[in-house]
Amino acid sequence: MDKYDVIIAGCGPCGAMAARAAAKAGAKVLALDRRKELGAPVRCGEGIGLHWMDELGLKMNPKAVSAEINGSVLVSPDWKRRVVIRNKETKGFVVDRKVFDKDLAIEAGRCGADISVHSEVYDVIKEGGKIAGVKAIVDGKKHEFHAPVVIAADGGESTIARLAGLNTTATLYDTDFGVEYEMVNVDCVDLIEVYFSNADAPRGYVWIFPKGKDVANVGVGIGGLHAPNAKYYLDKWIKAHPERLGKAKTVAIKGGIIPVGAPMTDEAVGEGIIAAGTAAHQVDPIHGGGICLAMEAGKIAGEVAAKNALAKTCDRAHLLEYAEIYKKVREPKLLKRLKLRKVLEKLSDDDFNAIFHHLDDKDIDNLLKSNFAAVVGKMTSLLITKPGLIKTMSGLL
Numbered sequence: 001m002d003k004y005d006v007i008i009a010g011c012g013p014c015g016a017m018a019a020r021a022a023a024k025a026g027a028k029v030l031a032l033d034r035r036k037e038l039g040a041p042v043r044c045g046e047g048i049g050l051h052w053m054d055e056l057g058l059k060m061n062p063k064a065v066s067a068e069i070n071g072s073v074l075v076s077p078d079w080k081r082r083v084v085i086r087n088k089e090t091k092g093f094v095v096d097r098k099v100f101d102k103d104l105a106i107e108a109g110r111c112g113a114d115i116s117v118h119s120e121v122y123d124v125i126k127e128g129g130k131i132a133g134v135k136a137i138v139d140g141k142k143h144e145f146h147a148p149v150v151i152a153a154d155g156g157e158s159t160i161a162r163l164a165g166l167n168t169t170a171t172l173y174d175t176d177f178g179v180e181y182e183m184v185n186v187d188c189v190d191l192i193e194v195y196f197s198n199a200d201a202p203r204g205y206v207w208i209f210p211k212g213k214d215v216a217n218v219g220v221g222i223g224g225l226h227a228p229n230a231k232y233y234l235d236k237w238i239k240a241h242p243e244r245l246g247k248a249k250t251v252a253i254k255g256g257i258i259p260v261g262a263p264m265t266d267e268a269v270g271e272g273i274i275a276a277g278t279a280a281h282q283v284d285p286i287h288g289g290g291i292c293l294a295m296e297a298g299k300i301a302g303e304v305a306a307k308n309a310l311a312k313t314c315d316r317a318h319l320l321e322y323a324e325i326y327k328k329v330r331e332p333k334l335l336k337r338l339k340l341r342k343v344l345e346k347l348s349d350d351d352f353n354a355i356f357h358h359l360d361d362k363d364i365d366n367l368l369k370s371n372f373a374a375v376v377g378k379m380t381s382l383l384i385t386k387p388g389l390i391k392t393m394s395g396l397l
């Protein structure tokens, strides 16, 4: 009963995708989650790009969609420039994670995975220097579950990978803190709003993600080294902008941490253990989005874990296939984004305004997509008029 091929600690987007992929590959799978209701409480802006659904071979359940999004509005610190971007990358959804996460688990269950909710994993089982399962409290009772490979998909505050001997430490510098209010009486259209300002949101941004015609997630993310805290910045921003949120009322408060440094690859793999999703820092370093990156990593981890469990080759050397695939499909893009994050975080609001006013909409889209080559000409003409920016922007070279 308690023997599996693959065990997954955490059944968020990453864990559920890992469970689905491993079960589809023919493995006997168990995913454990400490929550009674998957997805709740929500600690997320809930924004998802439509293109991801195709890339991951998924269909969005209409019941999981709070609002369909047809683009984004990027606002300069002085609010004088609003760049509207409507293309295939900015089309997407604001989902209801309570429905979305559970739906992913339902799909994993349909593929044959066992899902155990209200089941907190508190330790790993080690045999002969390898991970051989987990210890969990299921409905208040201690249980041991055995498997030759465990996937740690337990999110940003991951403990399971660390207990298994992987170094998952994220420095304060490479961690963002996010706080968000769900608010009513917010005028919403089919666009997400992103407000840039290193004064209002140091090393981050303020967002308004519509969840309906008058309900939105309004949040801020800031770099871990910035005091006092994200809530302070969000309250200050809302107070300073009565023209946008003067009538808004808060109906929920959410928050959490987001690792925004380099993703773990080789370091995410040990003897009988793989860390994936936000537990392995697989998050976009600029906007902190991690739902679909977690699903992607979960799918890869599930496939690799199942293949090696069935072949009885769950040593680190074989499981490193996960890191090799990740390095091909995602790591270079995230490292390029990290480079851009490290430039953006150094810009003053004057610099941001200059960039917003100098570049056209397409250039700004290219810059934020890390298509640096496409904006070199325009940036050069800006740098001639603003030589102080040269040192900062040279970080992109």
Ligand SMILES: Cc1cc2nc3c(=O)[nH]c(=O)nc-3n(C[C@H](O)[C@H](O)[C@H](O)COP(=O)(O)OP(=O)(O)OC[C@H]3O[C@@H](n4cnc5c(N)ncnc54)[C@H](O)[C@@H]3O)c2cc1C
Pocket (backbone or CB within 6 Å): 009, 010, 011, 012, 013, 014, 015, 032, 033, 034, 035, 038, 039, 043, 044, 045, 046, 047, 048, 119, 120, 121, 122, 153, 154, 155, 156, 159, 160, 178, 179, 180, 219, 254, 255, 256, 257, 258, 276, 277, 278, 279, 283, 288, 289, 290, 291, 292, 294
């Ligand atoms: C304020 C905020 C706003 C965000 N907004 C967005 C956004 O708009 N779009 C986006 O793409 N990303 C956003 N993110 C990031 C996104 O929420 C995460 O990257 C995403 O949820 C990662 O998925 P995951 O499956 O790796 O981890 P999680 O979603 O955190 O899931 C981990 C699961 O593991 C379970 N778990 C943890 N420990 C244990 C244990 N010991 N035993 C059993 N179960 C355990 C948890 O209960 C949870 O269900 C935001 C994050 C924050 C904090």
